[in-house]
Amino acid sequence: MKFGVITFPGSCDDLDAQLAVARVGTAVPLWHADHDLQGVDAVIIPGGFSYGDYLRPGAVARFAPIMTEVIEFAHAGGHVMGICNGFQVLCEARLLPGALLTNTSLRFVCRQVSLELVNPDTAFTREAPARLSIPVKHTTGRYYAPEPDLDRLEANRQVVLRYAPGENPNGSARDIAGVINEAGNVFGLMPHPEHAVDALTGSTDGLGLFASLRGCGL
Amino acid sequence: MKVAVSALHAAARELGLTDAETDLIVELLGREPNTVELAMLSVLWSEHCSYKHSKPLLQTLPTHGPRLLMGPGENAGAVDVGDGWTVAFKIESHNHPSAVEPFEGAATGVGGILRDIFAVGARPIAVLDSLRFGEPGSERTRYLLDRVVAGIGHYGNSIGVPTVGGEVYFEGPYEHNCLVNAMCIGLARADRMIRSAAAGPGNLLVLFGSSTGRDGIGGASVLASAEFGEGDEGKRPTVQIGDPFAEKKLMEVSLELLERDLLVALQDLGAAGLTSSVPEMASKGGVGIDIDLAKVPLREADMRPQEIMVSESQERMVAIVEPPKLERVLAVCAHWEVAASVIGEVTQTGCIRVLSGEELLADLPLDVLVDGCPIYELTAAKPSQPLYSSPPRQLDSTDPNSILLALLASPNIADRRYLYEQYDSIVQSRTVRRPASADAAVLVLPNGRAIATATDCNGRRVAADPYRGTLESVLECAANLACVGAEPLGLTNNLNFGNPEKPHIAWQLTESVRALGDACRAMEIPVVGGNVSLYNESAEGPIYPTPVIGLVGELLSEPSRAACIAFAHEGDAVAVVGAFEPSLAASELAKLRGEPLPDELPEVDVGAACVALAMVRAAVRTGAVHSAHDIAEGGFAVALAECCLAAGLGATVETELSETKLFGEGPGGFIVSGPADQIPGRIVGTVGGERLRIAAAIDIPLDRLGEAHSALAALFD
Numbered sequence: 059m060k061f062g063v064i065t066f067p068g069s070c071d072d073l074d075a076q077l078a079v080a081r082v083g084t085a086v087p088l089w090h091a092d093h094d095l096q097g098v099d100a101v102i103i104p105g106g107f108s109y110g111d112y113l114r115p116g117a118v119a120r121f122a123p124i125m126t127e128v129i130e131f132a133h134a135g136g137h138v139m140g141i142c143n144g145f146q147v148l149c150e151a152r153l154l155p156g157a158l159l160t161n162t163s164l165r166f167v168c169r170q171v172s173l174e175l176v177n178p179d180t181a182f183t184r185e186a187p188a189r190l191s192i193p194v195k196h197t198t199g200r201y202y203a204p205e206p207d208l209d210r211l212e213a214n215r216q217v218v219l220r221y222a223p224g225e226n227p228n229g230s231a232r233d234i235a236g237v238i239n240e241a242g243n244v245f246g247l248m249p250h251p252e253h254a255v256d257a258l259t260g261s262t263d264g265l266g267l268f269a270s271l272r273g274c275g276l
Numbered sequence: 277m278k279v280a281v282s283a284l285h286a287a288a289r290e291l292g293l294t295d296a297e298t299d300l301i302v303e304l305l306g307r308e309p310n311t312v313e314l315a316m317l318s319v320l321w322s323e324h325c326s327y328k329h330s331k332p333l334l335q336t337l338p339t340h341g342p343r344l345l346m347g348p349g350e351n352a353g354a355v356d357v358g359d360g361w362t363v364a365f366k367i368e369s370h371n372h373p374s375a376v377e378p379f380e381g382a383a384t385g386v387g388g389i390l391r392d393i394f395a396v397g398a399r400p401i402a403v404l405d406s407l408r409f410g411e412p413g414s415e416r417t418r419y420l421l422d423r424v425v426a427g428i429g430h431y432g433n434s435i436g437v438p439t440v441g442g443e444v445y446f447e448g449p450y451e452h453n454c455l456v457n458a459m460c461i462g463l464a465r466a467d468r469m470i471r472s473a474a475a476g477p478g479n480l481l482v483l484f485g486s487s488t489g490r491d492g493i494g495g496a497s498v499l500a501s502a503e504f505g506e507g508d509e510g511k512r513p514t515v516q517i518g519d520p521f522a523e524k525k526l527m528e529v530s531l532e533l534l535e536r537d538l539l540v541a542l543q544d545l546g547a548a549g550l551t552s553s554v555p556e557m558a559s560k561g562g563v564g565i566d567i568d569l570a571k572v573p574l575r576e577a578d579m580r581p582q583e584i585m586v587s588e589s590q591e592r593m594v595a596i597v598e599p600p601k602l603e604r605v606l607a608v609c610a611h612w613e614v615a616a617s618v619i620g621e622v623t624q625t626g627c628i629r630v631l632s633g634e635e636l637l638a639d640l641p642l643d644v645l646v647d648g649c650p651i652y653e654l655t656a657a658k659p660s661q662p663l664y665s666s667p668p669r670q671l672d673s674t675d676p677n678s679i680l681l682a683l684l685a686s687p688n689i690a691d692r693r694y695l696y697e698q699y700d701s702i703v704q705s706r707t708v709r710r711p712a713s714a715d716a717a718v719l720v721l722p723n724g725r726a727i728a729t730a731t732d733c734n735g736r737r738v739a740a741d742p743y744r745g746t747l748e749s750v751l752e753c754a755a756n757l758a759c760v761g762a763e764p765l766g767l768t769n770n771l772n773f774g775n776p777e778k779p780h781i782a783w784q785l786t787e788s789v790r791a792l793g794d795a796c797r798a799m800e801i802p803v804v805g806g807n808v809s810l811y812n813e814s815a816e817g818p819i820y821p822t823p824v825i826g827l828v829g830e831l832l833s834e835p836s837r838a839a840c841i842a843f844a845h846e847g848d849a850v851a852v853v854g855a856f857e858p859s860l861a862a863s864e865l866a867k868l869r870g871e872p873l874p875d876e877l878p879e880v881d882v883g884a885a886c887v888a889l890a891m892v893r894a895a896v897r898t899g900a901v902h903s904a905h906d907i908a909e910g911g912f913a914v915a916l917a918e919c920c921l922a923a924g925l926g927a928t929v930e931t932e933l934s935e936t937k938l939f940g941e942g943p944g945g946f947i948v949s950g951p952a953d954q955i956p957g958r959i960v961g962t963v964g965g966e967r968l969r970i971a972a973a974i975d976i977p978l979d980r981l982g983e984a985h986s987a988l989a990a991l992f993d
Contacts, residue, residue, distance in 0.1 A: 067528075067613060068521050070436025074705045105703075107434045110521025165992070166429045166698045195433070195700045253702050258720060258836055260702070 059083035059272050062098030064128070064144075066090040066119050070106030071252060075141065078252035082269045090122045099275030100137040101128055103144030105195075105250060115158065115198045116146035125151060137181055137274045138244045139267070142196055145236075145246030153244045154237055155211065156203035161196070162229030168195035170260065172222035173235055173249060177215045180238055181274050182245045186266035190219075192249040193260065194227050194235075199248040201230035201237070208232055214240060219247055284308055291318030297650065304644045312630060312638040315582035317645060319548040320555060323810055326649040329776040330808045333654070333789040341802035343765050349560075350471055351395040351544065352462065353804020355765040357830060359723040362466045364398040367406070367459035367731070367770045367826045369809035373515045374427075374456040378420045382427030382456050383518040387590055389460040390437060391544035394527050395593065397469040397534045398462025401704055402719055403432050405442035405458050406731045406770070406824045410451025412687050412991055417446065420454050421991060427518075428458070429698045434520035435527070438707055439699035440717035442731055446687040448667055449739075452814035457770045457807075459731055459826040463721065468534055472543040473560035474596045474622050479540055481554070481565055481620035482602070484609050485526045485592040488549070489575030491517050493587055522591035529612045530593055538605050540596040551585045553594055554620075555628050559646040564625035570633045571619045581637045585630060596622060656786045657779035662872060663818065664739055669870025676913070676938055676973040681980070683864055683910040683939065684917060685987040691921075694992040708835045713922070715759035715906055718831065718838045726835035728762035729828045734909065735820030737941075740862040741877040742784045746791035746823050748877070751885045751943040753825045754799060755906035758889045759946065760838035761896035762829035767796060769806040769825055774818025776810050784821040785810075792823060798882045801827070833897040839948075842922035844902035846964040848949040850916070850927055853895075853957035854888030855881065856907060858940025864909045865939045878942065885944035891956045892946050900954040907945035913938040913970060915947050917981050920968050926978055929961035929970045938973065 061079035065072040065087060076085035079102060086098050090108075095101065108119035119125065125147070132138050132153050140148040148154040161167060173190040175183055203211065208231055211217050219236035226233045228248070236247030251264025288298040291314065301317055302308055309317055323329055339347045345362050346354035352366035370385025386403060393400045405428055410417040421444075432439045437460070474481075533539050541561070543553045550567065558565045569584050579587075597605050602618065609616035623629070628645060630638035671682050683689055696711040708726060709718035716730040732753035738745030754764055769792060774781040796803055812819040831838060843850075860866050861874045895901045903923075907915040912933070920927050948955050949963055961970075969975045 067525050068434070070434075070524075070700075070703050074703065077705055106436060107521065107524075110434070110519070112521070165426070166433055166700070168697055168700050168702065193702055195702065250702075253705065256705070258708055259705055 066108035075104040103140040105142035116150040120150035140246040159200040185270040190263035199228040201234040321649040351392040364462040377515040378423035379427040382424040383431040386431040393462035395544040398464035407444040408450040408455035474557040484616035487573040545592040564623035567620040654782035656782040659780040666872040671868040684984040690987040715756040730756035735822040739820040742787035744877040746788040750795035757829040759904040764829040766804040772822040839904035848963040849952035850961040851957035853946040854944040856945025863941040901948040902950040911939040926965035
């Protein structure tokens with residue numbers, strides 16, 4: 059299983075994501091300026107501040123050369139996971155519904171949070187525990203979508219992860235921490251599962267999200 | 277002739293040179309310097325670059341040790357951490373810029389220390405911040421606190437380097453002169469490290485990174501070399517503007533250039549930009565350098581030569597490159613979309629020559645520019661009357677319960693989560709102990725070993741007794757490391773003081789450095805480098821003398837054994853380790869009671885403190901203890917409450933304790949918990965329940981303690 063991990067200039071958690079996926083498969087670094095996914099089976103868009111994110115998180119990265127390939131890959135059914143900045147990029151690219159707004163605190167927040175697995179029946183979550191302890195770290199993580207869209211997302215079981223009661227760190231609508239597209243092959247989440255793969259540095263609860271993807275190549 | 281000389285003196289005074297210094301320049305050069313030369317000389321002869329008031333003192337510090345790989349004089353010091361890995365670290369201040377423009381001042385303070393670390397070829401893996409503000413009751417303090425924390429977060433979070441620790445204190449004397457010190461730790465293969473000495477006449481000087489603009493002209497160097505006064509608002513344009521994205525690319529480029537072995541020397545552009553960095557490289561290498569300003573990429577077209585030379589535009593580096601490797605250097609820069617230009621070359625002249633195309637603008641021998649600055653011996657005298665006024669009285673009660681709650685809520689002790697949660701503490705996947713989970717941050721290295729790091733300095737205690745207060749600061753920092761099982765490998769320090777030309781400040785500085793040397797010798801820790809920030813004064817007086825200590829140590833055991841502050845299990849025994857003999861002198865309780873600073877602190881038994889450090893370290897390394905926490909501000913009762921709050925577990929102590937034993941402070945005491953037959957020290961109680969009980973004196977439910985401890989939340993609403 060080959061996991062491609064994209065590096066944009068300004069990506070911060072790209073090496074962390076490579077270390078995480080290397081625990082369940084092979085990590086393949088992908089460069090933002092390339093038009094080549096190097097035959098990977100799944101793509102991870104990592105956290106950070108792509109191109110500095112001075113405009114709006116993900117707004118520039120969405121137009122990176124490699125994103126043309128990612129969008130094509132996703133439309134062909136390839137599995138794509140966006141973490142934090144990656145989630146923002148996927149929303150900007152319209153591969154996922156909704157948008158990420160500034161936290162209600164207007165501040166960056168780095169905190170270990172408890173998550174509830176809402177939909178264990180996805181390609182990303184079948185090996186994940188029902189409750190996860192995973193860190194968040196972001197300024198722009200408040201999930202937003204219009205109410206009818208939120209109703210539809212819930213009805214379609216597209217809300218995959220929720221902050222546990224009282225744990226919502228950013229004011230996300232309906233405590234949403236992660237969503238999946240309708241086809242079930244593009245997943246975005248604000249918490250950082252790549253920072254929850256080793257008991258020494260936190261927890262191992264995030265590992266299942268990567269492990270679930272084994273066998274998911276196109 | 278006389279008229280011309282006084283015009284020179286006038287111009288030189290504007291730039292901070294004394295008349296005597298100007299006369300010396302004329303004498304050494306055998307002529308008057310021109311405008312560009314005078315600008316360059318004024319910068320390199322400033323305290324910030326020349327250490328002219330502090331060098332004789334700094335030379336008394338021990339700088340050798342078996343594990344030292346790089347000592348003072350380079351961009352950062354470095355120690356060996358085994359298997360070919362080395363850890364580089366340094367602390368630096370950005371006090372004056374932060375007081376003028378807190379967000380950018382703090383952000384670029386982080387940017388500057390990061391560059392120092394990757395300038396020696398190490399990848400930055402951690403940042404710690406040591407902050408000092410006035411009392412949070414003041415609107416200005418709340419503004420500075422909010423913007424400094426935001427600025428540190430903005431830069432560190434965006435560049436992907438975790439902020440893992442630090443400290444913050446709130447004291448009146450910092451009201452008009454806040455302190456923002458940032459320490460960075462980097463990781464490198466020992467054989468990939470690089471120095472800053474230029475070499476090889478004919479080699480090229482390559483400037484890469486951001487373009488050069490008018491921002492920050494005279495920023496760090498000028499702001500840091502004079503006291504604060506009226507009209508500092510007007511200095512705002514002298515504060516640099518940070519761009520962490522540009523720095524992130526600059527860092528990746530620098531490290532890749534070194535990985536590919538393409539550089540002879542590397543240096544960051546910090547205070548005074550090209551003017552300080554290029555002469556320093558040439559001076560260290562015993563060569564000369566010609567710079568052509570026409571080749572420097574500019575942000576604004578009409579910049580004057582001296583502006584280009586002293587610009588403090590951020591995110592720039594200079595390297596010395598052998599001509600055959602130039603093409604590959606430029607290719608690496610292009611890959612990361614970082615601009616690079618050849619702006620000069622190494623010569624054999626022993627001079628810095630500044631040209632603009634064919635026109636020669638400056639020609640200064642390095643033995644004048646870098647080595648010519650006079651060194652001043654300080655005139656030190658103990659002040660005959662108190663320097664600092666008493667703090668306002670905030671607490672009247674003598675009831676131990678009320679005192680404990682007041683201490684937990686006091687700004688110097690209250691929970692810091694509202695600050696550190698604004699920093700990414702986990703990026704790079706090395707953070708084994710996050711902020712506030714243990715007394716020191718713990719980072720795991722690629723070889724499976726771990727290092728620990730902390731910063732410390734209680735300025736109020738140093739103000740009361742510069743010698744003993746500084747000893748205590750070093751011991752306190754080492755105590756923090758001991759609690760995670762680490763022994764110090766090296767020390768970095770940031771000496772934040774007032775104006776050293778005043779005898780009472782010179783006395784504080786002299787006493788403090790003497791203690792620093794004594795502590796380092798007693799504990800066999802080399803000083804690997806540091807920084808000096810003087811002139812921290814306003815019309816209200818000097819800051820508390822604040823020699824911030826930064827330590828890096830190694831664990832030598834399974835990283836997972838690094839003890840946390842939190843009690844671990846109901847029923848565990850609680851013990852006090854160390855010959856802890858507290859006093860209320862200069863304590864947090866004395867401050868709340870509005871007591872004036874005492875004349876001195878009780879004597880410090882460094883030998884006994886070192887024995888306690890070794891006991892705690894050994895107990896943590898063998899896994900004998902389940903938690904460890906050193907006793908610091910607020911004394912035993914506060915430390916005990918912190919162990920309880922971190923765990924959500926209560927504790928009961930049966931021994932009757934006096935007010936001094938409960939709340940007094942002093943070095944060398946620890947609280948540990950674990951099985952009664954394993955833990956070191958004197959057993960004083962038991963972990964369990966939902967209340968903190970200390971004999972008949974204290975009985976408070978945990979949630980009440982927690983409420984008091986969260987007092988800083990209100991500052992970040």
